[in-house]
Amino acid sequence: MQALQNKHGLARPTGCRHTQATLPAASRVLHPSRLGLKRGSHIVYSASPPPETSEQQNVGPSGGKSIDAAGAGKSSISPAWLTQLNMLWSGKGNIPVADAKPDDIQDLLGGALFQALYKWMTETGPVYLLPTGPVSSFLVISDPAAAKHVLRASDNPQRNVYVKGLVAEVAEFLFGDGFAIAGGDLWKARRKAVAPSLHKAYLATMIDRVFGPSALFLVDKLKTPSKTGAPVNMEAAFSQLTLDVIGKAVFNYNFDALTTDSPIIQAVYTALKETESRATDLFPYWKIPFIAALVPRQRKAQEAVALIRQTTNDLIRKCKEMVDEEEMAAASAATAEGGEYMNTSDPSILRFLIAAREEVSSTQLRDDLLSMLVAGHETTGSALTWTLHLLVQNPDKMAKAQAEIDAVLQDRPQPNFDDFRELRYVTRCVCESMRLYPHPPVLLRRATMPDVLPGGYEVPAGQDVMISVYNIHHSKAVWDDPEAFEPERFGPLDGPTPNEQNTDFRYIPFSGGPRKCVGDQFAMMEAVVALSVLLKNFNFELVPNQTIGMTTGATIHTTNGLYMTVKERTPAAAALAGATA
Numbered sequence: 001m002q003a004l005q006n007k008h009g010l011a012r013p014t015g016c017r018h019t020q021a022t023l024p025a026a027s028r029v030l031h032p033s034r035l036g037l038k039r040g041s042h043i044v045y046s047a048s049p050p051p052e053t054s055e056q057q058n059v060g061p062s063g064g065k066s067i068d069a070a071g072a073g074k075s076s077i078s079p080a081w082l083t084q085l086n087m088l089w090s091g092k093g094n095i096p097v098a099d100a101k102p103d104d105i106q107d108l109l110g111g112a113l114f115q116a117l118y119k120w121m122t123e124t125g126p127v128y129l130l131p132t133g134p135v136s137s138f139l140v141i142s143d144p145a146a147a148k149h150v151l152r153a154s155d156n157p158q159r160n161v162y163v164k165g166l167v168a169e170v171a172e173f174l175f176g177d178g179f180a181i182a183g184g185d186l187w188k189a190r191r192k193a194v195a196p197s198l199h200k201a202y203l204a205t206m207i208d209r210v211f212g213p214s215a216l217f218l219v220d221k222l223k224t225p226s227k228t229g230a231p232v233n234m235e236a237a238f239s240q241l242t243l244d245v246i247g248k249a250v251f252n253y254n255f256d257a258l259t260t261d262s263p264i265i266q267a268v269y270t271a272l273k274e275t276e277s278r279a280t281d282l283f284p285y286w287k288i289p290f291i292a293a294l295v296p297r298q299r300k301a302q303e304a305v306a307l308i309r310q311t312t313n314d315l316i317r318k319c320k321e322m323v324d325e326e327e328m329a330a331a332s333a334a335t336a337e338g339g340e341y342m343n344t345s346d347p348s349i350l351r352f353l354i355a356a357r358e359e360v361s362s363t364q365l366r367d368d369l370l371s372m373l374v375a376g377h378e379t380t381g382s383a384l385t386w387t388l389h390l391l392v393q394n395p396d397k398m399a400k401a402q403a404e405i406d407a408v409l410q411d412r413p414q415p416n417f418d419d420f421r422e423l424r425y426v427t428r429c430v431c432e433s434m435r436l437y438p439h440p441p442v443l444l445r446r447a448t449m450p451d452v453l454p455g456g457y458e459v460p461a462g463q464d465v466m467i468s469v470y471n472i473h474h475s476k477a478v479w480d481d482p483e484a485f486e487p488e489r490f491g492p493l494d495g496p497t498p499n500e501q502n503t504d505f506r507y508i509p510f511s512g513g514p515r516k517c518v519g520d521q522f523a524m525m526e527a528v529v530a531l532s533v534l535l536k537n538f539n540f541e542l543v544p545n546q547t548i549g550m551t552t553g554a555t556i557h558t559t560n561g562l563y564m565t566v567k568e569r570t571p572a573a574a575a576l577a578g579a580t581a
């Protein structure tokens, strides 16, 4: 994808070759099928182009201005005839083949992937084959039972049929042997080592010392635009906030993304975008070192990864210097008994892993920590972006969320661990937003041996599989009124928070099975705390006449940013009266 600076200095993606279709302002219901989703269409909310005021405000200096969010370059796209050929080739099994036109496939590869997958689901059914080249295809799953079957059989010692496949190949340049993409014994050992670092005391400390203060820092930054009335790109603000949070939580390192422009921040964005681009390159030329060294996009990506790795190595070295034998003994004793260890002056995951005397190379440690950094950044940022967008469009839900926040927080500036548990409606709003906008919208797997899915669909060994979480979450066969933002749909607030288990894989924003997100609780707490702090302090309004489209890579992004005006608010008098009573 190439970077294009718009009038506001914001990088906007050009990789999706669409023109913008428009909906009446009143038709604010997202639905690909309603738009017919043909090549040349975008899903939009309002009929007019993005706002163009010179006063638009980005919260930090980065603010989407100097960050080249489009990364290093453009994906290479499949020639149409390859697609045609494959359609003939792939029609042999018992799985229906999507009637994907070459143009549709090009859209898919260009980034509007999950939207096209929805259209084919409505035409072909919940399990279909999507040809992508002369000898390649994806088996696309939009059915909870089939998704459950595949996810549970991924890296499962009892039934190990599926591996990460393509996603591991395209992200290897960044994650190396990191456990987010590793498989088999290496993944098992590293997940077992890292997962205990996210224990309850750590999460409670993160709420108090990282999630809350970082959100309050953003509140501080928003005070100026709240006075001037300048629109703020909240998507950029959330991306910066979540980078600051994950840096502190994983490394005890302050990116200070809400304030500064630093080469490391650009490097993180460049590397992330390169991972997305590789996933859509039909010809993986980056596997050939000689060619890769000549292509500017590849050189830029390699430089970015070198900088990220160097910074991480320095942090590991410094942390190792801080940890003494006494701390290691304390950590070993605590973890040996299944207890929780945390250094109170540096509660980071890095410190935990070094103190817990991880018998692991610095390179492995670096790759694992980078896995956490990357997996935990844009995902939570995007969840916050779409939750705020949905709440602003649904004033009754917003009022309910703010009333809950006022009642729970009263005169305290940020929630603590116990408050988090009481912020049930806000939690449901985040859950419902991740149903409508799952990050990532598809999960990739590859079959290592022949398999049969529920429904009798035969999967050959080597088959690439795409679980469309977006389709499952938007399917009329799975959800009533799936396009509505209805946080109440998950049942009474004192009931359980929805997850893959209690919905039988109808709701899988954090995936499921052995490779389920290791940071799910972290993410929910971070998002609920950030939203609560922001909604306690401000009312938000969408800048009128802006077009908010969806595009994707690892997460669902807006196409042009999410511009809002911000007004300071005073919490409801009734709640404050409760605080002083």
Ligand code: HEM
Pocket: 179, 180, 181, 191, 371, 372, 373, 375, 376, 377, 379, 380, 383, 434, 438, 439, 440, 443, 444, 509, 510, 511, 512, 514, 515, 516, 517, 518, 519, 520, 522, 523, 524
């Ligand atoms: C709203 C925020 C988040 C969402 C929606 C999300 C979603 C996911 C999903 C769907 C997967 C599984 C992918 C698959 O099955 O192929 C995953 C894996 C993972 N996530 Fe998250 N995630 C979020 C936040 C976080 C955070 C904050 C962290 C770290 C603190 C994190 C760390 C990881 C790691 C390390 C993995 C790989 C686990 C493994 O393969 O064993 N995630 N995430």
